[in-house]
Amino acid sequence: MKGIRQLAEHLDISIGTVSRALNGKPDVNEETRRRVLAAAEEFGYVANQSGRSLRQGETKVIGLMIESSQEAVENADNFFLGVTSGLQHVFARHKLDLLMLPCPADEDPCEYLKRMVARRVVDAMIISNTQRVDRRVDLLSRAKIPFAAVGRSLSAGNFPWVDLDFEGVAERAVERLVARGHRRIAITAPSSEVNLGYVFVESYRRTIERHGIPFDPSLVIRVKSSEQGGYQAAHELLQLGHRPTAVILIYELMAIGLYRRLMEAGIRIGRDLAVIGFRDAPRARFLQPSLSCFRMSLYDLGIALGQTLLANMPAYRAFYPDGGRNIVWPLELAPGQSDAFEVEAQA
Amino acid sequence: MKGIRQLAEHLDISIGTVSRALNGKPDVNEETRRRVLAAAEEFGYVANQSGRSLRQGETKVIGLMIESSQEAVENADNFFLGVTSGLQHVFARHKLDLLMLPCPADEDPCEYLKRMVARRVVDAMIISNTQRVDRRVDLLSRAKIPFAAVGRSLSAGNFPWVDLDFEGVAERAVERLVARGHRRIAITAPSSEVNLGYVFVESYRRTIERHGIPFDPSLVIRVKSSEQGGYQAAHELLQLGHRPTAVILIYELMAIGLYRRLMEAGIRIGRDLAVIGFRDAPRARFLQPSLSCFRMSLYDLGIALGQTLLANMPAYRAFYPDGGRNIVWPLELAPGQSDAFEVEAQA
DNA sequence: AATGTAGGCGGAAACGTTTTGGGATGTCAA
DNA sequence: TTGACATCCCAAAACGTTTCCGCCTACATT
Structure with a gap:
């Protein structure tokens, strides 16, 4: 036929x-x-969809860009698949379908995005892991393609995004540790070019200073947010002259590498050193001692993300009258054994 | 513009x-x-791609169908993302792009596939986790959409697939255990409707019988291939009157649940019970004692899969003269501590 | 009987692109 | 001067669909 x-x-x-x-x-x-x-x-x-969408000018498909580099794969855990469920729950209501666009490892994400947008196979895009200055945001804004992002950015002024509450996490982690007597608290973070890396550390700094603890740059450990990065972070931690009594991780997967290195060095986690993680990674659930960390529902995040996107698309705006606001997603602390001790005051 | x-x-x-x-x-x-x-x-x-592909009759896009149900998400680990890298490496040569099509949890995969194929947004499809009788295979065959599958199927006679060497794995696992003196060996498997579930157990049966061990149906534990399934498998294992000395898992993630249940029961893994896993799951790499398991490169699998697909598409056949053959992918045994003991002969 | 109305259908335009056949122009050689 | 040929470009057709407009019929109303 x-x-x-x-x-x-x-x-x-x-x-x-x-x-x-x-x-x-x-x-x-x-x-x-x-x-x-x-x-x-x-x-x-x-x-035939080509004929149909040529005529109608829309495809009823939303694209979700992901990175498929080896490194991204190792670290993503099931972040994207998890968010996908929530997104689809929102999209199903409007008979929209979701397509995942995996950017090849050896290609510039911006070029890739340009190509995919050019295909017009999607009506709108979702991007994640935005940088402080992000060319993808500029590109999409200029091309007038509706989009939403996971993560804020300084680019292109006002655009739809959903973000995790890094600031709140850093603040609460510090508060928790300080309340238990910690004074020397290390923190890990990616490069400050990534928005997350910048905001996370700034919040940490503000909070410790509020408690009268001077900010010590040597306690900010800039490593990759991966298992390997965790290993390296532990390594650098051990090199420090005046060793901290606690460390805040920006990504739970790091805990795996960090644990390994610390165990090699004979450090007892939850006794000699307190560890707090951030963001949910299934692989890290099986650590011993169990990791105190900030958790979130990827499904719910996906729902918020989807609503934010649709609220910014003319055709669907009416359904989400108050969905246009950007959302800072709160995280919930799941206490574990990794920071379950108090530091006695020192003279 | x-x-x-x-x-x-x-x-x-x-x-x-x-x-x-x-x-x-x-x-x-x-x-x-x-x-x-x-x-x-x-x-x-x-x-505009709609106009272009309407005119040209092709989209230069290959679709990869994945399931995004909560369960699938938990279990998939990064299987798809891993395979994706390999696929893209092959596709890049022909300027083909890859799109991931996540089937919503509450939708019939076959209906979903039908809809996506109808969109004609892809020139070909890749499906995975094929059943012994798989309607998707029939659908794609009838619709004359080029496709390749991860996993064999009895449907539709001859079609392109790549599969893991379940038979070899079961055989080698049994051989290994028998060589160490085990006589009562349990095995886990999904329903025999899934091709994997059928073949895996058959190979196990043949191998133990070759060694003069009678096949005992009560040692075949049909559970889901998930962490939860592993927990349940351990539970059923403990119920058995004459307890086995070894168990073969069909999916590494099961090991996590299985370990937990066994530890609750005070069973010493690698001492009282030998465990062998199968297929790589990053989360399971952090188990103690380390798991003996069969591993594979998802990247290489992706490459083989991509080549098999293209070899069956008229436009690309010429590039892969001998790529049309179906491939049974071998797995490599990564020895760990979980089966590192011998059983002394019993009277 | 004339008029109005609704249901049902056909014809044709339009979406944006690629591709084909052919036309115009210029150059070179005979 | 003519013809052959190459270069460059235009016009139009085609891809498959949806949708607009208007026509026809049947029926109800006056």
């Missing part, structure tokens, strides 16, 4: 009527509609 | 020439081409 034309010829009906019958339009005889649907079923006819 | 027409008008050139200039066709003046490219860049023009 080639197309609607052959179907119409076979039925001896005009193609316009066939189209209306298939799409549930009103002005078509029920008997005719029945025949059309039966014939379509019989021949396995389905409308 | 609306389209090629406006661009042509602005340049005072016909749209045909603009198209040829942009697509690198030969018969266009280099000066003209330069002007066109400059103008396109200036206005940010990119060809």
Whole structure:
């Protein structure tokens, strides 16, 4: 079956009527509609999407860009798959489908995005892991493609995003540790070019200073947010002259590497050193001693993300009257054994 | 910028020439081409893919179907992301892009697939986790959509697939355990409707019988291939009157649940019970004692999968003259501590 | 009987692109 | 001067669909 034309010829009906019958339009005889649907079923006819979306100017598909580099794969854990469920729950209501666009490791994400946007196979895009200055944000803004981001950015002024409450996490982690007597608290973070890396450390700094603890740059450990980065962070921690009594991790997966290195060095986690993690990574759930960390529901995040996007698309805005606001996602502390001790005051 | 027409008008050139200039066709003046490219860049023009693929009848996109149910998310670990890298490496050579199609949890995968195929947004499909009787395979075969599968199936006779060497794994696992004196060996498997569940157990049966050990159906534990399933498998193991001395897991993630349940029961893994896992799951790498398991490179699997697919697409067949054969992927044993003991012979 | 109305249908335009066939111009050789 | 040929470009067709507009018929109303 080639197309609607052959179907119409076979039925001896005009193609316009066939189209209306298939799409549930009103002005078509029920008997005719029945025949059309039966014939379509019989021949396995389905409308060609290229023709359809050419005519209609929309594809009913939302794209989710992800990175498929080896490193990203190792670290992503099931972040994207988790968010996907929430997104689809929102999109299903509008009969929208979700497509994941994996950017190859060896390609510039911006070039890739440009190509995918050019394909017009999506009506809108979702990007994540935004940088403080992010060319993708500029690109999408200029191209007037509706989009939403996971993570804020300084680029392009005002755009729809959902972000995790890094500031709150750093603040609460510090508060918790300080309340237990810690005074020397290390923190890990990615490069300050990544928005997360900047905000996280700033919040940490403000909070310790509020408690009268001077900010010590040597306690800010800039490593990759990966298992390997955790290992290295522990290594650097051990090199410090005046060793901290606690460390805050920006990514839970780091805990795996960090634990390993610390165990090698004979440090007892939860006794000699307190560890607090951040963000949910299934692999890290099996650590001993159990990790105190800030958790979140990827599903719920996906829902918020989807709503934020749709609220910024003309065709769906009406459904989400107050969904246009950007959301800072709170995280919940799941206490574990890794920071379950108090430091006695020192002279 | 609306389209090629406006661009042509602005340049005072016909749209045909603009198209040829942009697509690198030969018969266009280099000066003209330069002007066109400059103008396109200036206005940010990119060809509408709907129009293009309507005309050309192809999209240069390959779809990879994945399941995004909560359960699938928990279990998939980074299987898909890993395979994706390998696929893209193959596809990049032909300027093909890869799209991941996540089937919503509450939708019939076959209906979803039908919808996505109907969209014609992909030239070919890749599916995974095929059943012994798989409607998706039938659907794709009938619709004459090129496709390849991870996992064999009895449906639709001859079609392109890549599969893991379940038989070899079960056989080698049994051999290894038998060599260490084990006579009562349990095995886990999904329902025998899943091809894997059937083949895995059959191979296990053949191998133990070859060693003169009678097949005992009560040692075949049918549970889900998940952490939860592992927990339950351990539970059932403990219920058995005559307890086995070894267990073969079909999926590494199960080991996490299994370990937990066994530890609760005070069973010493690698002393009282030998455990062998199968297939790589990053989360399971951090178990204590370390798990003996069969590993594989998801990247390499992706490459084989991509080649198998292209070898079965007319437009690319020539590039892979011997790629049309189906591949049974071997796995490599990574020895750990979980089965590092011998059973002394019993009277 | 004349008019109005609704249902049902066909014809044709439009979406944006690529591609084909052919036309115009210029150059070179005979 | 003519013809052959190459270069460059234009016009138009085609891809498959949806949707607008208007026509026809049947029926109800006056």
